[in-house]
Amino acid sequence: MNSVPGSLVLAIAAFGAIVTAGRWWLVSDTNLDRVVNRLWSWEICGFLVHGIVSAAGFPNLARQLFMCCGLMAGAAAYGFARLLFEGKARYQGRRRQSRYDTLAAVAAGTLLLAEPARNYLLPFDWSSAVWAGSGVFTTISGLMILRVCARDLRTGDLTTREMMLDLALLVLSIYWTVGSAISVVRTVAGVPPTEPGVVWVTVTFASFFLVTLLISIPMVNVLLTRVGWDRASRHCRRLGPMWHDLTAAVPEVVLPHDDSARDDSAYRRYRMTVEIWDAMLQLRPYMQETGVRPMFGDGAKRYAQMMARAGHAKVRGALPASKPGAWAVPRPPDRSAELRTLLALARVWPAARTRVQQDIRAS
Secondary structure (H helix, E strand, C coil): CCCCCHHHHHHHHHHHHHHHHHHHHHCCCCHHHHHHHHHHHHHHHHHHHHHHHHHCCCHHHHHHHHHHHHHHHHHHHHHHHHHHHHCHHHHHHHCCHHHHHHHHHHHHHHHHCCHHHHHHHCCCCHHHHHHHHHHHHHHHHHHHHHHHHHHHHHHCCCCHHHHHHHHHHHHHHHHHHHHHHHHHHHHHCCCCCCCCCHHHHHHHHHHHHHHHHHHHHHHHHHHHHHHCCCHHHHHHHHHHHHHHHHHHHCHHHCCCCCCCCCCCHHHHHHHHHHHHHHHHHHHHHHCCCCCCCCCCCCHHHHHHHHHHHHHHHHHCCCCCCCCCCCCCCCCCCCHHHHHHHHHHHHHHHHHHHHHHHHHHHHC
């Protein structure tokens, strides 16, 4: 690390610090989230301390402090791997994270206290020995994460997004495993752990940047949800006009508010789709046309106009049609198809409603 420009270290650390602070603020609900946040906090602390202390003219102290932060980050990384590998129940039951942190803190303390005396009394370099031991635990952590990713990918029961994240974590775990093993061998061979070479430093910084981007995804998702730019919120806005008109015509389909249910955009979208389908069924007796397929050609426009006329007829107290339409939109086999059908109708709903209002005024 001493050969790395301090400005580069500080720039990378600043980017990681922004992501880490955002995760502590927005993504810290689960044990897994908190372990990741602690891991990256120690990583960022190591980069910042090394850059600042090196710039102040104390390169040896910067090296020691960087290694101490690296040991604490390694303890969090090992806990992260254990949590993934063993599951939440076993991880909480054994409460081993405090042991990992204590062991790392003791090892870090030995790096700061009386290093010349240790090197004089011992037949080997103590800092290199501690770093090599940390590399062994990092290698084990990579193997555990690798096994978890391979297990999840073999199940085949993953969404496209989950599969992409697992593949990314799989690639990174391979890098951590191989890279840590190589680092251990190099350290044992006498290469200073803080001077791995330009190539290895470049790869390390690139992987750090990529992992920072990866762990920022949950934070970005939370931010998008809070400002209403997530996918479910966009769907709610598109369904909104049609949902408002149909529930106004058939208010009895509105579900009672459940205080115990989560109040997020995905849950609101689910409620809206259920209420829209129920309203469409309730309006079926007021529809006279048959054979309209809303997902083909102009069928969406025609069916939207039929619903708008039926809703208007019900609101003004008209009786159901003497020969109501025998056809209604068949309930799709899954939620995705159901949502696509409703979004297709919602897309043409404003124009269909306006057309029906014009026809009614003209008549």
